Amino acid sequence: MLGRMYESQTCSVARTLEVVGERWSLLIIRDAIFARTTRFQDFQRRLSVAPNILKARLDTFLQTEVMVRRRYSEHPEHYEYVLTQKGLDLYPIIVALASWGDRYAAPDGSPVIFEHAVCANPIELRVRCPRCGDIHSPEEITAQPGPGLPADASFEITADTR
């Protein structure tokens, strides 16, 4: 079990950040998903990250089953890091981060465009209501207690009054 960064938080956002919220984690995931990077030295070359930090992050991903280790060479013995389904399913988070960055932190335009491989149209991220369609503002959304909320934690989601 991982140490908990956000011990007091019963929240799926906090639980996700315990897996991918450390510095460099999400950039490693970005490269694993979208550049198909699998090898230690390729991550290191692309990210210019200190090897001990990269090792620690990859170890966390193995421990949390976001990645599995696979041997790709016997002599010498070498392993690569391959995303599991759990790891691949992080891609909407990367798309959401990139989408905000393209809008607010890319004065020269998007550095990278995510396209649908089939038709080359830029992909979009949508927050939707299955009944009413697209949602355009968080003010259209309310947070409600779910089945996983401990009885003593209802405080967590109570909206403060504006």
Next chain:
Amino acid sequence: MLGRMYESQTCSVARTLEVVGERWSLLIIRDAIFARTTRFQDFQRRLSVAPNILKARLDTFLQTEVMVRRRYSEHPEHYEYVLTQKGLDLYPIIVALASWGDRYAAPDGSPVIFEHAVCANPIELRVRCPRCGDIHSPEEITAQPGPGLPADASFEITADTR
């Protein structure tokens, strides 16, 4: 201008993480967006975060125009922290993090359910191609160089061979 955590990365994911990638940042944003929290003591009570860290994160949000400071009391002088449009627009990131956590890190079910305020249906996050419809796997997505990519950085998005 903020210090750059990810100096070598010309990437909207990295640029976004420079704004919201520090420990606690995204939980502060979560509470600001979905619990309408605005006051220092309310953030602190909800998050149990050290005041110096909370102060540093809020200062970053002011500096990056994710929040503005607004006076709500004259005697004594008190300020609250209010999300700008730029800050509100971070909500799909929170929804994406919560969505993955609900699926993979909520063994007792979702602690919190995001609902459409109008009809109380749980909201969904979709990655879509505007032409072909929903995308279900990152293998349907390719990363292509965009206008903001420096000429010497094309290496960044080159897919490594599997």
